[in-house]
Amino acid sequence: MLADAAAELFLEQGYTKTTVDHIAARAGVSRATFFNYFAAKSDVMWLDLDAAVADLPQHLATSTESSAVRAVEDALLAAARAHDPDRVPWAIAQAEVMDVGAELVASVATRVTAQHQAVASFVAGRTGEHPGSLWPQTVAGSMLGAAAAAFGVWVTDGVGRRPLVEYVGAALTPVVAGLDAR
Amino acid sequence: MLADAAAELFLEQGYTKTTVDHIAARAGVSRATFFNYFAAKSDVMWLDLDAAVADLPQHLATSTESSAVRAVEDALLAAARAHDPDRVPWAIAQAEVMDVGAELVASVATRVTAQHQAVASFVAGRTGEHPGSLWPQTVAGSMLGAAAAAFGVWVTDGVGRRPLVEYVGAALTPVVAGLDAR
Structure with a gap:
């Protein structure tokens, strides 16, 4: 309400x-x-993003993918699919979206990186490292950074936007390729 | 003072x-x-990080590297080298660093992503795209996410930490490889 x-x-x-x-x-x-x-006020705007992102730990916990990096990719794509496509409260005028650009990036980044520790812990569990060590932190930082950026582009693309999962997928592909080849 | x-x-x-x-x-x-x-209060803690990160646009503007992704990598490594290694105000007890872990990640992420638009604009200038389109945003999000994560690991590694540039370099290498191969 x-x-x-x-x-x-x-x-x-x-x-x-x-x-x-x-x-x-x-x-x-x-x-x-x-x-x-x-x-x-901004919390009202991001209700659906918060809900989609909240499922990330469960997606990770149930993953059967052998590559930790691919498992994180799968979980982020599942979260993108779970975001209700009809609930884009930012059917805000395009001009205003541009106006709140910096706030938008910071706000989305904060919400997505709320899952930073969950992703790092998952990767660390697969490699036997401490969650605070460089590799799990790098995977979490780069993949969540790419996903957050894709979400921001999706929002600013306005009413003609394609499904969110396409944006997140396209952003993650090169990052995942690099991380997974390591 | x-x-x-x-x-x-x-x-x-x-x-x-x-x-x-x-x-x-x-x-x-x-x-x-x-x-x-x-x-x-947290602004006092991040004085040197803010100063190092503030030079990023200038590093980008003067880059002669032909790959935009490699130019961003160079600029981030230069920023890491510029961070005064003797000014680590977080010679805080290791235990407490763990305590403020979540705040640390959010705080570093906010500061590093303050350069998000500068990086995206630079990449867009090289490719002729709009800074708000997916590729410039992906490069900025993933590379700054990786760099911020590396900075956090460097901080939590305590007094035995190696130079910051080694952490940032190791985090960026696989991400840059994936982005640059696109």
Whole structure:
């Protein structure tokens, strides 16, 4: 209900002009109630990304792929497929997406790298290394960095965008090839 | 002076237990003065990283390397070499570094990805694409993700750490190989 109110307002008046007070008023709740559910305005915008990314550890845990790098690729592609394609609350005007470009990159990067330790731990478990050592950290950093970048491009591509999984797949392919050849 | 006071306190009582008020008091200034120079406590910790990373656009602009991916690699290695090796304010106890692990990753990632648009614009300039298109964004996301991860490993390796450029180089090598073969 808060998410729907926010999505309506983002569409009507743009993301930057919409305040938490506007969202709360539209949903008929208090500002305090808003903050019971979300820590910040941007959290409402990324509900579906957060949900898709949250499944990553489970995808990894159930992987039967022998290459750890390929297993991470599979898990990221599964997460991209799981993102509801009809819930793109950023049906925001293209111009405004450009406006919030820097915030967008930082915001997506933060959400995707929330899974950094999960990916590093998974890779370390396969190689018998400490999760904090260079190889697991490199795999996590480069692959999540590529996936986050692909997500950002998908968002900014507007209403004519192709499925998210195509963007994530195209971004991961060269990175995975390099990591897997090591 | 604020940086020195902060470094002393981080060493004496750890990063998490040190407050902005402690740092200001040790430096003999007010809390307001602290915030004239730094937006947050963590900014004091990353002074040298911020300085090293700030030179990235200039390294890119003066590159004579024909491969855009290799040019970005060179620029990141130059930034790693530029980071003062004797200014590791995180001569924090190893245990505490583990403690602030998640914050560390997020904090380093934010600082390194501050250069995301600069790297993407440079790559796009070489290929004639829009900086927001998938290839420039992928190069920036994966290479900065790998470099940020390497920086985090370097920090957590403690007093026996090897030069930063070795970590960044080892992390970038497989990623660059994959991207450059595309």
